[in-house]
Amino acid sequence: MSLISHFECSRCQTVVPPSSEAPTVCPKCAGTLYVRYDLSAAKGIEARDRIGTTVQDRQWSGMWRYRDVLPTVEPVTLGEGWTPMLPSRRYANVFLKEEGANPTGTFKARGLAMAISMLRSYGIKKVAVPSAGNAGGAVAAYAAAAGIEAHIFMPKDVPLANQVECVAYGAHMTLVDGLISDCARIVGERKASEGWFDLSTLKEPFRVEGKKTMGYELVEQLGWEYPDAVFYPTGGGVGLIGMWKAFEEMEELGWVTGKRPKMIAVQAAGCAPVAKAYDEGADVSVMFQNAATFASGLRVPKPYGDYIILDDVRKSGGTVVARTDEELLVSLRDWAEHEGILLSPEGAASTAAYDHLIGTGFLKPSDRVVLFNTGSGNKYTDVLAQALGLTNGD
Amino acid sequence: MSLISHFECSRCQTVVPPSSEAPTVCPKCAGTLYVRYDLSAAKGIEARDRIGTTVQDRQWSGMWRYRDVLPTVEPVTLGEGWTPMLPSRRYANVFLKEEGANPTGTFKARGLAMAISMLRSYGIKKVAVPSAGNAGGAVAAYAAAAGIEAHIFMPKDVPLANQVECVAYGAHMTLVDGLISDCARIVGERKASEGWFDLSTLKEPFRVEGKKTMGYELVEQLGWEYPDAVFYPTGGGVGLIGMWKAFEEMEELGWVTGKRPKMIAVQAAGCAPVAKAYDEGADVSVMFQNAATFASGLRVPKPYGDYIILDDVRKSGGTVVARTDEELLVSLRDWAEHEGILLSPEGAASTAAYDHLIGTGFLKPSDRVVLFNTGSGNKYTDVLAQALGLTNGD
Structure with missing residues (x-):
């Protein structure tokens, strides 16, 4: 190492x-x-x-x-990473990167396996995190595995699965009447007096290191070649930032050559601070008002790393796309019925954005693309049951 | 192949x-x-x-x-198999085989990837299956991927995730006021007139072939050596049967030698037909009356392959263990809090049974064992929220 x-x-x-x-x-x-x-x-x-x-x-x-x-450390592992790269059955040049196969069912496992491993090695005993849901579940799991005390702050209307995870793993869960930005404020105010290490997105360097493995993996799984574009559902944007860092490292190492992929940051129209900043040519985002989307992981009204996301996207020749919840749901059903894959709402933002950029001509069908499904649809049972008009059979 | x-x-x-x-x-x-x-x-x-x-x-x-x-066929794959073998953090000789990492979140993906691949090669256009829940979800997914029409019959009180899967994948779902045995009767009555291929557990030979890969995999992951015992949550028992077949094949191939593991079939006390037959020295089971357990996958009142399960368990020197729902929930919480793993209720039957057999002295702590977690806890969000006393934050 x-x-x-x-x-x-x-x-x-x-x-x-x-x-x-x-x-x-x-x-x-x-x-x-x-x-x-x-x-x-x-x-x-x-x-x-x-x-x-x-x-x-x-x-x-x-x-x-x-x-x-990666940093030298004794891993706290639950089996994260090396997830399937599934070729689409309909589009010859489209690959779906299935992050739902990770422990806790989402890509959050990569960053938090790495961060919790490092924090344990530094002797940290208590962590706190504001979360839109899935990071909270992953912090709870890896903290339990590492014997670290976890304090999770989430909006009160996160998917039920995230609440079940926090309680089952024995974390201290606080449901907040607000958004992740309100949760972050509470962690910021209390961390010094409580002795919590702040695991907020991009406020420590190791979650990026775990997430960057998605970049190494997709290049290796494509035969050590870059695709033409990567679609990434962007709430906090750690994965996009991590993959761009991975590409830099891989080129320095001589592991890959050629043109880097266009990075396509994907957001929900109901919470699109990065898309708005991109469209306006701004270097940073502005707090998005009245953020609302059923893609709960995208409900981040002002990402801490907005300046890095915008810079990476622009350097890559990519773009930022926002689609409505209705478009996400149509694409989610499309991929379930025709590909046999139950996307998370965030993953459906990738597939909807792909359709959109083929429609506008920004990408051609001959472009080789990787669409990230950041989590399993199984973590959204309550959300999807409602969206699909299902009620329990009881 | x-x-x-x-x-x-x-x-x-x-x-x-x-x-x-x-x-x-x-x-x-x-x-x-x-x-x-x-x-x-x-x-x-x-x-x-x-x-x-x-x-x-x-x-x-x-x-x-x-x-x-495996049979020669063009795979219909969603990335199933080669799941993590996680060493316990507390017990030196205990490994958890994490089948929740599979597509659709359970071990059912293996059998149905294989079966649907074969059925497509035979030109089958319509399939039907009675299911306790997770097989239904997996049939729906792989049938969607293969372009096959799927008819799923499940008890009306299956976990909500299984209903979401069937609807999202575009399967024809019928919720039945009864158990899987009632669902099987309906499929049996209608299949000839409807032109359905019957994908019921053990009524075709290919689901076993997919499930047997768990046997190959656990031996390979332990360095091509047998463990002393394998704990397997047993509803229909296809995996136990498949693993025993794998061990026979591997020995014939010269891939492994030594004493085969004791096969421990694990059931819920509320539905324990195989445990009862085993205790009574019977060769087959009797329909279990008033079957009820929150481990919905174990709610199979009379498995079709009971005679094979009982024979394999006896030949192996293993046993059949039934534990109560209360014991399952205690063990589920124990593994979540201390190992960072959210088991399915069925998986918690494995861990509870392990504790029990260490207590009785049937196994020693020095015995090397593999405990199967057959599915992700995320497929039981509604069930676990209720069991943990959680309600949605709304």
């Missing part, structure tokens, strides 16, 4: 040396810190070809096949 | 040659048919070591890594 060389601010490039204390944000500008490594041992095609050769070793399977580009 | 040599009745050993028609049950005694192969090409350690070498090829990843011991 790789030694951390230093941390680097994603905004002002301040360098922070590693210490015995768990890192948070940039001490100068409060920007998100990136982990920087000495990657010399991982350079070259030979190193790349060693990847996954110990896949049958439990500890190093899943996303830990990329341990050579 | 392997050519089917013939089908063989599991009860009367009648041999049925392969034909262009999809096989059902034994024409003489209606017993379950087993697929028999010419396995000569797969014999020896050299063949075994080829397993999984094309794991990065999408079509042959997951359970299809064992294609050399």
